[in-house]
Amino acid sequence: MANDIVDNFVASGNSARMDDIAKALPKSGPPAAEIADWVRSQIRANRFVPGQRLVEVDIIRRTGGSRFKVREAFQRLAAEGLLEIEEFKGAFVREASLDEVAQLYRARAALEGICAGDFARQASDADKEKLRIIAEKMETCVESGSPEQFGRLNSEWHAMLMHVTGNHVIADIVSRLNTPVHHLLFESFYRGDRMTEATKDHRAILDAILEGDAPAAEQAMRRHVENGLQFLTSLDKALFGT
Amino acid sequence: MANDIVDNFVASGNSARMDDIAKALPKSGPPAAEIADWVRSQIRANRFVPGQRLVEVDIIRRTGGSRFKVREAFQRLAAEGLLEIEEFKGAFVREASLDEVAQLYRARAALEGICAGDFARQASDADKEKLRIIAEKMETCVESGSPEQFGRLNSEWHAMLMHVTGNHVIADIVSRLNTPVHHLLFESFYRGDRMTEATKDHRAILDAILEGDAPAAEQAMRRHVENGLQFLTSLDKALFGT
DNA sequence: GTCAACAATATCGTTAGCCATCTTTTTGTT
DNA sequence: AACAAAAAGATGGCTAACGATATTGTTGAC
Known part of the structure; x- marks a missing residue:
């Protein structure tokens, strides 16, 4: 740039x-x-x-x-x-407080949850297959241990989930929600076993989608984002807190 | 100003x-x-x-x-x-398309739903009482037929629901979501029996809150906002559509 | 009479320079 | 030596002038 x-x-x-x-x-x-x-x-x-x-x-x-x-x-x-x-x-x-980040994450959880439900309801088989393939690539990233590639695919995965069903406006809101904490997001995949946990979450979401269970997909997505927040708070405590 | x-x-x-x-x-x-x-x-x-x-x-x-x-x-x-x-x-x-408005409303439904759940969980009895009183005032507005007062109280009601539990960031997001369609919102209370329907919705939300049933409160709030969207689309069709 | 080309005006975008305000440093006094 | 006050340097804010572009109006030809 x-x-x-x-x-x-x-x-x-x-x-x-x-x-x-x-x-x-x-x-x-x-x-x-x-x-x-x-x-x-x-x-x-x-x-x-x-x-x-x-x-x-x-x-x-x-x-x-x-x-x-x-x-x-x-x-x-x-x-x-x-x-x-x-x-x-x-x-x-601007410095985002932890409380602020928490609220942003809760908002993101709700919004992406909606999109996951939409995807389970409306997406074509081809789109579902695409999503599965990206998730598969991410799993290989976990094995080979390449967090920045994982991060890129992760963004792609989440973005696709929202855009396929035409939720461009919501996707835009979510992207703005992400921006203020992106530097922490970037670091998060380097720490602990965040990648394996995220992969597990993705699998759960994907399963719900493939079964066409929209409410389950929404719930799974919510849990996934909330897990991300929990990881971030623990990371913050480890870095700055006592 | x-x-x-x-x-x-x-x-x-x-x-x-x-x-x-x-x-x-x-x-x-x-x-x-x-x-x-x-x-x-x-x-x-x-x-x-x-x-x-x-x-x-x-x-x-x-x-x-x-x-x-x-x-x-x-x-x-x-x-x-x-x-x-x-x-x-x-x-x-900027002209917001109907599809865009729909997405904004769905986002709003999800976010305000979260706050309603929080309120049911965390709010003090005094706060709940405050919320009830505002709702009561709105009911008198329906009877006396004063839509602009109703609109003001409605804003106050929704704002309070979010701010009391400390969800200032989410409230801020919601307010930005509302801005692009506010002129339609303004008109909506003048038409049909939107006020009585909204009052019914509010009562359902309040009941769930008073019973401390957070999931029910969230669901009720979601329905309320989605009803608002439905009304708005029908209003749009009546005004511009064939 | 209508359409097209050209000119005039109005508006937007950009830059440069001046003024107001804040911060830091220095100096003087206690 | 420490604190306060004043001056200098740095930084942001504002206005005025200029160049570029779109729109509109006019004129001429078909």
Whole structure:
């Protein structure tokens, strides 16, 4: 992501053709949305940690965007709940309290539960098979011990479960719910036997879906997300708590 | 809120010199959040209708905010999903499709269901009594036929149900879910016998809560919200559909 | 009379520069 | 040596001006 921006910026400066420049130059810098994406990715990668102050000039230096765009991006991120902006002090990465995270997880459990029920009810056999295949790949990840691949597949699995039945809006809400705690999510698969537990949960959900038992699928999904929360809280205690 | 802004505008509009104002008013215009609130309220009151174009200068004139702040507010509202911004065309009030509204309602049903369950489990007797009293007031509104009072109490009822058990984050999510369809909500209580039906639903929820039956409370709340959606879809068909 | 091309206006997007505010550092006094 | 006050540096906020684009109105030809 960062490279995209830099390349884009450099490219527009180095272009040779007049035509190319004519079309490339109107956008002198990266658009505000791109800057927001970049900051978001930095936060997700734990490169920007909660409480850290985001200095405008610094972001401008790194992204090549103008001050105006950077501030627009900050506003967007603040509206998303990722940043907090204080007068004359600037933007900070928002720190989500454990209680807040718990509520976000409970919300996610409810929403993904709905989607799991929908999937059990409406999804075609082909879609169910797709879901099964991804789950299978994840199991091989557990064996080979590759948590980042597991994480990617996990995201894909959850996203597909929601999008297949057309619940794009709910999926969007869920993704926003995830963002503030994504750096913890990322770390969670490295610790303990979270992967094996998650796999067990996935299997339970998949079984309910294959049997067409929507309420069971919903319940299983809820339990799965709530297990994730429980793991996260124990992780938090181990890291920061006494 | 709106009056504050208007008064502010009139004051600055009638003054003679810009310089005088700059020195006379050490406090600058309303902050971006306030402008966003104002625009939001205008949309809620159906004064800004879906598809309408929001011209920057117009908002500046009306709110007294600077162009920068207005644009910041637009960004925030776009992130909230209320507006859509197109390049060189400006901000439009976003039109929520019926499918989108349906998903928002299903999400709301799930989230408020959780809170209803929490309430049944954790709320004190005093809080339960408070909830009962509000419901009682709403019943008198049905008899006397005052829908806007009913609407206010309804908001209070739902808000209290969530906040009492500390689910502030979930309540916040729900309020954002409501915003895009609030103008329809506003109209809904004027039509048919929605008020009496809602009252019946509320009574069922309250009964489950008073008995301490959390799952029943959750289910009742879900049904209540889903009934609201059903009413809204029928209303939409009656207004626009064939 | 209608349609198309061109011009004019209005609006949006961007940048640069100035002003207000906060933080930190330095200096002076107790 | 410690604390307070003032000044300097840094940071964010705001306005004004400029360039790009869409929309609208007008004029001319078919």
